[in-house]
Structures are given as structure tokens and as C-alpha cells.
Amino acid sequence: MVQQKTLVALAAFSFAQVQGITFDTQSADSVKSAASTIASGMISYYNGNETGNVPGLLPAPYYWWEGGALFDTLLRYWQMTGDTQYNDLVSQALVFQQGPNGDYMPPNQTKSEGNDDQAIWALAAMSAAELKFPESANTSWISMAEAVFNDQAARWDTSTCNGGLRWQIFTFNNGYNYKNSASNGLFFQLASRLARYTGNTTYSDWASKVYDWSRDIGFIDEKFNVFDGSDTTTNCTSVNHVQFSYCAGTFISGAAYLYNATSGSSQWKTTLDGFVNQTLAIFFSTGIADEEACESHETCTVDMKAFKGILAQDLTTAIQLAPYLESLIMPILQETAKAAADTCTGGVSGTECALSWTGSSDSSDFGLGQQLSALSYVQALLVSQAATPVTMSTGGSNGTVTTGGGASSTSTSGSSTTSGSAATTTNSAAVAVGKASISLVAALLGSVAWMTL
Ligand SMILES: *[C@@H]1O[C@H](CO)[C@@H](O)[C@H](O)[C@H]1NC(C)=O
Ligand SMILES: *[C@@H]1O[C@H](CO)[C@@H](O)[C@H](O)[C@H]1NC(C)=O
Numbered sequence: 001m002v003q004q005k006t007l008v009a010l011a012a013f014s015f016a017q018v019q020g021i022t023f024d025t026q027s028a029d030s031v032k033s034a035a036s037t038i039a040s041g042m043i044s045y046y047n048g049n050e051t052g053n054v055p056g057l058l059p060a061p062y063y064w065w066e067g068g069a070l071f072d073t074l075l076r077y078w079q080m081t082g083d084t085q086y087n088d089l090v091s092q093a094l095v096f097q098q099g100p101n102g103d104y105m106p107p108n109q110t111k112s113e114g115n116d117d118q119a120i121w122a123l124a125a126m127s128a129a130e131l132k133f134p135e136s137a138n139t140s141w142i143s144m145a146e147a148v149f150n151d152q153a154a155r156w157d158t159s160t161c162n163g164g165l166r167w168q169i170f171t172f173n174n175g176y177n178y179k180n181s182a183s184n185g186l187f188f189q190l191a192s193r194l195a196r197y198t199g200n201t202t203y204s205d206w207a208s209k210v211y212d213w214s215r216d217i218g219f220i221d222e223k224f225n226v227f228d229g230s231d232t233t234t235n236c237t238s239v240n241h242v243q244f245s246y247c248a249g250t251f252i253s254g255a256a257y258l259y260n261a262t263s264g265s266s267q268w269k270t271t272l273d274g275f276v277n278q279t280l281a282i283f284f285s286t287g288i289a290d291e292e293a294c295e296s297h298e299t300c301t302v303d304m305k306a307f308k309g310i311l312a313q314d315l316t317t318a319i320q321l322a323p324y325l326e327s328l329i330m331p332i333l334q335e336t337a338k339a340a341a342d343t344c345t346g347g348v349s350g351t352e353c354a355l356s357w358t359g360s361s362d363s364s365d366f367g368l369g370q371q372l373s374a375l376s377y378v379q380a381l382l383v384s385q386a387a388t389p390v391t392m393s394t395g396g397s398n399g400t401v402t403t404g405g406g407a408s409s410t411s412t413s414g415s416s417t418t419s420g421s422a423a424t425t426t427n428s429a430a431v432a433v434g435k436a437s438i439s440l441v442a443a444l445l446g447s448v449a450w451m452t453l
């Protein structure tokens with residue numbers, strides 16, 4: 001009894017001691033200061049800029065794709081706050097990981113790289129182009145984004161499911177037989193952004209094609225839910241209905257770019273509104289962002305802990321490109337940002353933020369994805385004063401189109417050097433097991449849930 005009382009007292013005491021980051025949502029300086037603190041906690045996970053380390057790579061347990069998400073988040077941090085302190089580090093990483101063909105297929109990663117992983121890096125390059133991030137003489141952000149687009153367009157696979165991108169690029173990886181909304185949704189976003197940036201109809205045609213396919217195959221339903229994916233071995237006849245926030249987010253972003261590129265077409269407005277409405281219902285059911293497939297069960301993988309931050313970035317983009325959405329979206333960004341910052345109590349200086357912000361589960365789960373997520377909501381509050389994404393006709397650089405590696409899903413021609421060298425040094429079964437494309441666990445988890453239904 002006594003013991004229990006003491007514990008309760010101690011718990012109350014330590015709870016009182018813990019105070020998260022607070023800020024005034026109406027004061028830009030206050031928001032910037034909170035964002036800066038959270039960003040410093042985020043960057044503490046990265047050491048690729050230190051002598052002897054590899055620029056762009058994160059230490060375990062973080063996989064290659066998350067570096068792309070990290071640098072995109074830092075580009076947006078610069079966009080929202082004007083703070084340039086991380087720009088050199090971002091530039092170094094985006095250039096270093098581009099690979100010999102400038103298409104984010106660096107030889108060290110290709111053996112386990114998925115279409116979604118490659119697209120995440122391409123979207124960071126796309127952000128760099130849209131924000132007029134400085135480029136050196138031999139670097140063109142837009143060319144890298146285009147090179148990835150060309151690779152992925154060449155991988156469009158009509159042999160099963162009437163089309164779609166497979167999740168994995170190479171046959172020897174787990175997940176080659178899976179077509180997922182992450183890979184297709186990120187490709188949709190990339191095509192939409194290239195369409196708006198260049199005005200080239202090749203991109204808008206592809207964006208429409210990917211979107212139509214995703215609906216026809218049932219990854220998107222009539223309520224604008226976005227489901228995880230389906231199997232090519234069953235010709236995609238049954239869809240895995242798990243939902244992840246960044247998959248909805250990538251369709252929101254793509255629809256917002258197309259809405260804007262078409263000067264507000266009713267087709268893309270209806271689509272955008274549908275996705276936003278359903279996203280608010282599913283991922284903000286308490287008014288605060290929550291990765292609903294895993295968070296309350298405490299089953300989120302390392303990868304999944306970054307997803308709702310990526311969603312925040314997509315919602316922020318939607319406000320910029322479809323300003324009528326601000327009154328709907330901004331209140332939930334504000335509530336979430338405050339709740340997230342409240343949990344920033346970890347680390348030596350209280351700069352580390354927890355995964356769950358709804359008070360429903362573990363509040364001491366800290367890590368890079370959590371940090372990226374909290375930062376993305378807090379910095380979003382500065383959107384009204386931030387630079388908006390440019391296009392080639394409003395000052396963006398036009399680059400030079402490179403063709404990319406041309407690695408196709410069925411031939412090894414484009415990737416013979418990379419997969420060849422990987423095969424000589426690595427057991428591909430081990431690679432498959434250790435592989436870490438974004439939604440591997442999602443797919444496996446999903447299949448289990450799906451089979452037990
Ligand atoms: C790496 O980046 C961090 C964060 O900006 C910085 O504190 C550190 O000094 C950088 N290290 C090197 C070697 O430049
Ligand atoms: C590939 O790995 C080698 C060995 O670790 C490293 O020296 C090199 O910088 C890496 N390159 C990239 C682009 O990550």
C-alpha cells in the first residue's frame with residue numbers, strides 16, 4: 001500500500017516536472033522558435049555530414065528512403081521559417097545520393113530499392129526545384145525528378161492487374177508481386193508536380209492514367225479511402241484494406257497540384273475535396289493526427305512513425321495550391337501542432353517529441369520519424385508567409401532532361417552494373433529478408449490482417 005502510494009506520488013511528481021514545448025500559434029516568431037528546437041532534435045539523428053560518413057545515409061534503424069523524407073522536410077523547414085542553417089547539409093546529401101544516372105538509383109541501394117523509396121528522393125529533388133534551392137553547375141533538381149519519372153513510366157506493368165507500378169523494382173525482392181498505393185500514389189504526385197512545373201502534357205497524361213488505374217483497381221474507393229495494395233498473383237482481385245496516412249497524403253498532394261495546374265478545374269477540385277474530407281475523418285478522428293492503423297496498438301514500425309508527418313507536408317501544400325482549403329485544414333494543423341509539441345519532453349534538452357499526441361498511448365517513444373512528424377505540423381503553421389512552389393514559367397530552372405537508368409521491372413539491362421555487383425557480394429535472400437522498403441511491414445501486416453478476415 002505504502003509502496004503504491006509512493007509510486008503514485010513519484011509519478012505525479014515526475015509528470016509535473018515534464019513540460020513540452022509551448023508556443024503561440026498566432027506569433028510567427030514563437031512558432032519559428034519551436035520549429036527550430038524540434039528541427040535540432042531531428043537533425044541529431046543524422047551524421048552523414050561528418051567526416052568519414054556517407055552523405056545522405058542515416059544510421060540504423062533508419063532506412064535509405066527516410067533520408068529522402070528527412071531532406072524534403074528540411075527543405076520545407078527552410079521554406080516555412082527562412083532558416084538556412086541546414087541547407088548545405090541538404091544539398092550535399094541530395095547530390096551525393098543521386099546515383100550515376102541522376103535518378104536516385106545509387107549502386108549501394110539498388111539491390112533493395114523499391115519504387116516508393118526512389119520516389120521519396122525524387123520528390124525531395126522536386127521540392128528543391130520548386131523552391132529554387134540553389135544548384136551547382138552540374139546539378140539540376142528538375143532533371144533528377146524527371147529522370148526518376150522516366151524510370152518509373154518505363155516500369156508501368158500491364159502484365160497483371162491491367163497496369164500499375166509494382167512495389168519492388170527487382171524480381172528478387174520480397175514485394176515484387178505486390179502493387180501498392182504508396183508506389184503508385186508517389187508516382188502520381190511526381191507526375192502531377194512535373195505537369196504543373198513544366199506544363200508538359202506527357203506528365204499530366206500520366207498523372208491521370210495513374211489516378212484512373214488506382215481507382216479502377218480499388219486502391220481508392222468511392223469515399224476516397226486509400227488502401228494499401230494488392231497482389232499480382234491474384235491479378236489484384238482482392239485489395240488489402242489497411243490505410244496509411246502518407247498514402248492518402250500523396251494523393252492529396254497530387255490532386256492539389258493538378259487542381260492548381262488546371263486553374264481550378266472542377267474535376268480535380270472534387271477529387272481533392274474528397275481526399276481531404278476522408279483524410280480528416282480517418283486520420284484526425286479526435287481532431288489530432290494519429291496513424292490509425294498502428295498507433296493506438298503500439299505496433300508502428302520505425303518507418304510508420306514518419307508517415308503522419310509526410311501527411312502534414314501534403315496538407316500544407318494543399319493549402320498553398322488550393323487556398324480555399326485553409327479554413328478547413330488549418331484548425332486541425334494547429335490543434336495537432338500544439339498536441340505534438342506538448343510531447344517534446346525527451347532527450348537532454350527536451351527537444352525530442354513522442355509518437356502519440358492524443359494521450360492514448362506511450363508518450364516516451366522517441367525517434368527520427370516522430371521528430372519529423374512533430375516538426376512538420378509545427379512548421380506548417382507558417383504556411384501563410386512561406387514561398388509557394390514555382391514553375392518553369394514563374395522562375396524555376398528548366399534543367400536538362402536526362403534519361404535515367406531505364407531499369408525496367410523485367411529486364412536487368414539498365415541495372416546490370418548495380419544488381420550484378422550486389423549479386424556477387426550479397427546473398428539475395430538475405431537482402432530480401434533484411435530489406436526495408438517503406439511498406440514491407442505494412443504489406444506483411446496487411447496480408448495477415450487480410451487473411452484472418
Ligand atoms: C553536420 O550538421 C550539423 C547540423 O547542422 C552540424 O551541427 C555539424 O557541425 C555538421 N558537421 C560537419 C562536420 O559539418
Ligand atoms: C557506397 O558505399 C561505400 C562504402 O561504404 C561508400 O564509400 C560510398 O560513399 C557509398 N556511396 C553512396 C552514394 O552512398
Ligand SMILES: *[C@@H]1O[C@H](CO)[C@@H](O)[C@H](O)[C@H]1NC(C)=O
Pocket residue numbers: 136137138139
Ligand atoms: C559536380 O560539381 C561539384 C562541384 O560543384 C564537383 O565536386 C563534382 O565532382 C561534380 N560532379 C560531377 C558528376 O561532375
Ligand SMILES: *[C@@H]1O[C@H](CO)[C@@H](O)[C@H](O)[C@H]1NC(C)=O
Pocket residue numbers: 160161162217235236
Ligand atoms: C486482370 O484484371 C484486369 C482488370 O484489372 C482484367 O482486365 C484482366 O483481364 C485480368 N486478367 C486475367 C488474366 O484475368
Ligand SMILES: *[C@@H]1O[C@H](CO)[C@@H](O)[C@H](O)[C@H]1NC(C)=O
Pocket residue numbers: 146150200201202203401
Ligand atoms: C515532355 O516530357 C517528356 C518526358 O520527360 C519528354 O520526353 C518530352 O520531350 C517533353 N516534351 C516537351 C515538349 O518538352
Ligand SMILES: *[C@@H]1O[C@H](CO)[C@@H](O)[C@H](O)[C@H]1NC(C)=O
Pocket residue numbers: 270271273274277
Ligand atoms: C467535403 O466536405 C465539405 C465540408 O464538410 C463539403 O461541403 C463537401 O461537399 C465535401 N466534398 C466531398 C467531395 O466530399
Ligand SMILES: *[C@@H]1O[C@H](CO)[C@@H](O)[C@H](O)[C@H]1NC(C)=O
Pocket residue numbers: 259260263264320321322323388389
Ligand atoms: C495556385 O497556387 C498559387 C500559389 O499558391 C495560388 O496563388 C493560386 O491561387 C492557386 N490557384 C488556384 C486556382 O487556387
Ligand SMILES: *[C@@H]1O[C@H](CO)[C@@H](O)[C@H](O)[C@H]1NC(C)=O
Pocket residue numbers: 398399
Ligand atoms: C531553359 O532556360 C534557358 C535560360 O533561361 C533558355 O535559354 C532555354 O530556352 C530554356 N529551355 C527550355 C526548354 O525552356
